[in-house]
Amino acid sequence: MEKVNDITTLWRKQFPILTQQVNGKPLVYFDNAATSQKPLRVIQSLSDYYTRYNSNVHRGVHTLSQMATDAFEEARELTASFIHAGEKEEVIFTKGTTDSINLVAQSFGEKFLQAGKEIWISAMEHHANIVPWQMICEKKGAKLKVIPMNREGVLLTEELYQNLSENIALIAVTHVSNSLGTINPVKEIIARAHTFGIPVLVDGAQAVPHMSVNVQELDCDFYCFSAHKMYGPTGIGVLYGKRKWLEAMPPYQGGGDMIETVTFEKTDYNVIPFKFEAGTPHIEGAIGLAEAIRFIQETGIENIEKREQELLHYAMEKLSEIEGITYIGTAPEKAAVISFLIEGAHPYDVGFILDKQGIAVRTGHHCTQPVMQFFDIPGTVRASFAFYNTEEEIGRLAEGIQKAKNMLL
Ligand code: PMP
Numbered sequence: 001m002e003k004v005n006d007i008t009t010l011w012r013k014q015f016p017i018l019t020q021q022v023n024g025k026p027l028v029y030f031d032n033a034a035t036s037q038k039p040l041r042v043i044q045s046l047s048d049y050y051t052r053y054n055s056n057v058h059r060g061v062h063t064l065s066q067m068a069t070d071a072f073e074e075a076r077e078l079t080a081s082f083i084h085a086g087e088k089e090e091v092i093f094t095k096g097t098t099d100s101i102n103l104v105a106q107s108f109g110e111k112f113l114q115a116g117k118e119i120w121i122s123a124m125e126h127h128a129n130i131v132p133w134q135m136i137c138e139k140k141g142a143k144l145k146v147i148p149m150n151r152e153g154v155l156l157t158e159e160l161y162q163n164l165s166e167n168i169a170l171i172a173v174t175h176v177s178n179s180l181g182t183i184n185p186v187k188e189i190i191a192r193a194h195t196f197g198i199p200v201l202v203d204g205a206q207a208v209p210h211m212s213v214n215v216q217e218l219d220c221d222f223y224c225f226s227a228h229k230m231y232g233p234t235g236i237g238v239l240y241g242k243r244k245w246l247e248a249m250p251p252y253q254g255g256g257d258m259i260e261t262v263t264f265e266k267t268d269y270n271v272i273p274f275k276f277e278a279g280t281p282h283i284e285g286a287i288g289l290a291e292a293i294r295f296i297q298e299t300g301i302e303n304i305e306k307r308e309q310e311l312l313h314y315a316m317e318k319l320s321e322i323e324g325i326t327y328i329g330t331a332p333e334k335a336a337v338i339s340f341l342i343e344g345a346h347p348y349d350v351g352f353i354l355d356k357q358g359i360a361v362r363t364g365h366h367c368t369q370p371v372m373q374f375f376d377i378p379g380t381v382r383a384s385f386a387f388y389n390t391e392e393e394i395g396r397l398a399e400g401i402q403k404a405k406n407m408l409l
Contacts, residue, residue, distance in 0.1 A: 025358030033384030045291035075290035096237035100224035105132035115141030153180035175207035180329025181337030232292030236285030308336035
């Protein structure tokens, strides 16, 4: 136990933001599923870029431009190896998970979706993995179908498997649910889908920061994630796509960098990944993402996963001492997310009282309104852990909840 605490102290030292007081109390940051905190080295990598080699990437012959291009392309290579992509050209830098999904919905949908075809998503998707599909289905006259779930927050995949057919153009499913914590059996879904030649997109926003992801082993066709949830900067994310799909798909946006030649009559598009990266990219974002990946690799993703599971179990034990808590999302396979309600109290009021004690949790629907509709609730209080959190902080959450109960009930 002492050893774990020593390591945690070392880990926490790298996150300057964690040492501050909020509302006169030491900050307890349990909103990691919304965005994680950033270690100093990531913050420094951004300022280093601006102080030493700020310049636009690609095509520049001068030294600074070459330095920036090298760092940007190294970031792509590192990202590819981090998720075990076969080649770096299969890694496209986007604004984040939302942008990655919109890219596939618009581009893949434009080419491969026709009237009467189906797109399947699941009952626990983030709005980012619902709305883009609704938009393209509406445009194309295609149907959006939903894999249902049970009251534990486990997907009823048989419903999908029994309906698999060549009429399904694509399946888009989250790896880990942000509001329930459920870890979905994406590998099995992909294997089953492939027997019908159906491509699968995985929303990995809540998976990549917490577990080892191997896109080749999963055999997914697309995989999306955001840097800001994995200790990196905001405004940058990744779309991994298999070469065969990316090459077959039309560009998403037009502009500089995504072209080979332009005349007023005709444009020839660049090769992947540049075909999907119109305009000046988020250069320092990619550099910051690369630093975040180095940080994760040095910390060890397996250590992160193990520690977060310990925290999850400890929190469940600690909170079970408090009466009147209903948990939303009780799947056996769960990431370190606890969504709950205190009987008789509105989640917003609970969140407000916790904030007054320096404890940051998220309240509301967590961009998963259909999940709230399914459970017939207005929202939840969500505590989501990162490996830098501590048992002591969980103790403070338990005390905070008790205090909220005393004040509200
Ligand atoms: N999918 C899931 C599962 C998420 O948790 C989130 C972020 N809450 C998103 C998609 C959207 O990510 P971003 O806002 O970074 O685009």
